[in-house]
Amino acid sequence: MRVKICGITKPEQGDAIARLGATALGFICVPTSPRYVIPAQIRAVVDRLSVNVDRIGVFANNTIDEICQIVNAAGLNGVQLHSNESPQFCQQLRQLLPDVEVIKALRVQTPDSLSQADTYTDAVDTLLLDAYHPTQLGGTGKTLDWTTLPGYTLTRPWLLAGGLTPDNVLSALSQVQPNGIDLSSGVERSPGDKDLHKVAQLFEKLGTRVAVE
Numbered sequence: 267m268r269v270k271i272c273g274i275t276k277p278e279q280g281d282a283i284a285r286l287g288a289t290a291l292g293f294i295c296v297p298t299s300p301r302y303v304i305p306a307q308i309r310a311v312v313d314r315l316s317v318n319v320d321r322i323g324v325f326a327n328n329t330i331d332e333i334c335q336i337v338n339a340a341g342l343n344g345v346q347l348h349s350n351e352s353p354q355f356c357q358q359l360r361q362l363l364p365d366v367e368v369i370k371a372l373r374v375q376t377p378d379s380l381s382q383a384d385t386y387t388d389a390v391d392t393l394l395l396d397a398y399h400p401t402q403l404g405g406t407g408k409t410l411d412w413t414t415l416p417g418y419t420l421t422r423p424w425l426l427a428g429g430l431t432p433d434n435v436l437s438a439l440s441q442v443q444p445n446g447i448d449l450s451s452g453v454e455r456s457p458g459d460k461d462l463h464k465v466a467q468l469f470e471k472l473g474t475r476v477a478v479e
């Protein structure tokens with residue numbers, strides 16, 4: 267299963283988290299977020315990595331040009347579109363960046379919110395389901411109501427996000443079977459400062475902890 271740890275800001279934490287077993291690191295390219303990082307900060311984390319891991323930039327309503335520039339400058343191989351990006355926008359980006367994974371986040375307010383998922387089938391590589399918050403885009407720690415999800419079949423591989431922690435992850439995974447999970451605030455001391463003990467606890471729970479030398 268894929269495990270993405272999002273909101274990385276510090277090179278030493280990014281490398282430690284990758285070595286603990288994360289398959290992807292996420293970088294918040296949304297200026298209003300307390301976890302915001304500029305491309306040079308992402309590049310510093312990427313250059314420090316000693317293991318192979320996906321590097322995903324999280325964007326919200328940027329232009330295609332801005333996203334392409336940041337992907338190239340920062341050394342990303344995936345983009346997570348976390349706002350109102352249309353299927354057409356995702357498709358255009360995918361054509362321009364054929365080697366970059368396009369992930370569309372859907373913030374699930376009601377079970378009906380999932381009906382839009384099908385419109386992204388041909389436009390993205392991966393879907394991500396996050397909790398809805400009325401004023402914030404993500405990283406809120408708000409839990410998605412997993413009990414509303416089991417009836418749905420998504421037509422793309424998908425990641426579960428929204429308020430996941432080492433304490434509730436197994437309960438979530440007993441109710442839904444995503445292709446991966448994505449955690450941010452549930453494994454940090456303060457926004458952008460990851461708690462490596464919580465990350466290690468997560469992998470212990472998942473049974474995939476990798477020994478750190």
Ligand SMILES: O=C(O)c1ccccc1N[C@@H]1O[C@H](COP(=O)(O)O)[C@@H](O)[C@H]1O
Pocket residue numbers: 272273292294296299300301324326348394396403404405406407408427428429430448449450451452
């Ligand atoms: O983390 C942020 O600050 C953020 C800002 C803007 C868009 C998305 C953001 N994070 C994403 O939110 C989800 C869930 O986070 P949490 O585990 O509930 O804290 C995750 O996909 C992050 O990538």
